[in-house]
Amino acid sequence: MTATFQNLADFTLRRQAEDFPESTQEAAALMLLDTLGIVIGAGPMEAGIIARETACLLYASQDDSHSARMLFDGRRVSLAGAAYAAATQTDNLDGHDGYNPTKGHIGVVVIPALAALAEHCPGLTGREALAAVIVGYEVAGRAGITLHNTVSDYHTSGAWNALGVAAMAARLRGFSDEQLRQAIGIAEFHGPRSQMMREIANPTMLHDGSGWGAMVGMSSAVLAERGFTGAPAITVEDSAAEAYWQDLGQFWQMEHQYVKPYPICRWAHAAIDACRMLIRSNGLHATDIAALHINTFHESACLFRGMPETTSQAQYSLPFAVANMAIHGRIGVEHISEEGLSDARVATFMKRITIAEAERHSSRFPEGRFADVTITLQDGNTLESRDVHARGGPEAPLEREDVLAKFMEFATPSLGVPRAAAIRDRVLGLTDREASFADLADLLYAPPHAAPSPV
Secondary structure, rough: OOOOHHHHHHHHOOHHHHOOOOHHHHHHHHHHHHHHHHHHHOOOOOHHHHHHHHHHOOOOOOOOHHHOOOOOOOEEEEEHHHHHHHHHHHHOOOOOOEEEEHOEEEEEEEEHHHHHHHHOOOEHHHHHHHHHHHHHHHHHHHHHHHHHHHHHOOOOOOOHHHHHHHHHHHHHOOOOOOHHHHHHHHHHHHOOOOHHHHHOOOOOOOOOOHHHHHHHHHHHHHHHHOOOOOOOOOOOOHHHHHOOOOOOOOOHHHHOOOOOOOOOHHHHHHHHHHHHHHHHHOOOOHHHHEEEEEEEOHHHHOOOOOOOOOOOHHHHHHHHHHHHHHHHHOOOOOOOOHHHHHOHHHHHHOOOEEEOOOOHOOOOOOOOOEEEEEEOOOOOOEEEEOOOOOOOEEEEEEEHHHHHHHHOOOOOOOOOHHHHHHHHHHHHHHHHHEEEEEHOOOOOOOOOOOOOOOO
């Protein structure tokens, strides 16, 4: 075992919940809440329905000790099936958190994994649940940064967030160091190293590969638990990886996640925000705008350009997102689904939008997600934004109340105000020393509009 792995094992298996900083635990609770909002909001969408039905068809378990209820559904499948279904569902409503240096997403697998694993952790405290969340974020984040910096092509989040899930399972199921080593080795080997830019060019329900990342991570843990062996994870134990793990337990990536204001690919957010700023500060209406030009970074400029025919295309379309902001002043689920996909006003406005890559923006990616916008008015005057960084991350954070409001916006249509508010309050209360995860779990598994278990 390398010193890097031993440090990871000490952190994952032996770091006590009380030893995580208060601010880190509070960040974990907020990201847990934000992700649950997207899980709930994505429930009625086609991809989520297919994922849950597929879990029932293919990923069930005959062993109660290795099964779990699916989030906001209640049907029992395998641990891996429950994690897969919720992660795939969440991944297909692109409003979940992310971390700039990883160029991807962590909470999308961590929260489904926690919900599945907690089914077999009687007496799990709120703080220990948050500690597991923190472990998932910290391990997955460093695996992602290592992968991006040691290979030539750009892989989806599923390629590396699988290691975070395996680490969470190891902590909550009481693994030895050797079992943890095998679990993350298996997870890395089988993690879906799918090509992100291929999905950007052809947006589908594949999204960021996180459904398979969750399934691989959980399956790898169960395999390791039963004695299956895997090659050491090179994103942890290779000498080239050492530098990316040195700050584990010192710098808290958990506190540097971004929260998305819109259910749209993060690469479009800077341009959306620049458009929003110009429109609001100048009291404009869409009819005042003759043309709108976007300068952005390379990956953003590669986003889908046409009028989307599917929700997947809508979430990966830069001009569609900016046009919706100009027309509606916001972007909600209704704008990227059903009638929103055939909005004639949006289609017309998109014809006024041009997009170009700017080297100064590309050179700052992935740590920075910058864009600038120039609006030409009907009278010929022009308005120019400054270089705008996407809102929601440490550079331009959302207010805590904005995150809470976002959760309620996504959760209330399916659950109603009382249940959504109860989930909000109990998630935020997990930081209390006397909190039990069971107080929250009672609200997590019953399907929408069904009564949760008595509390």
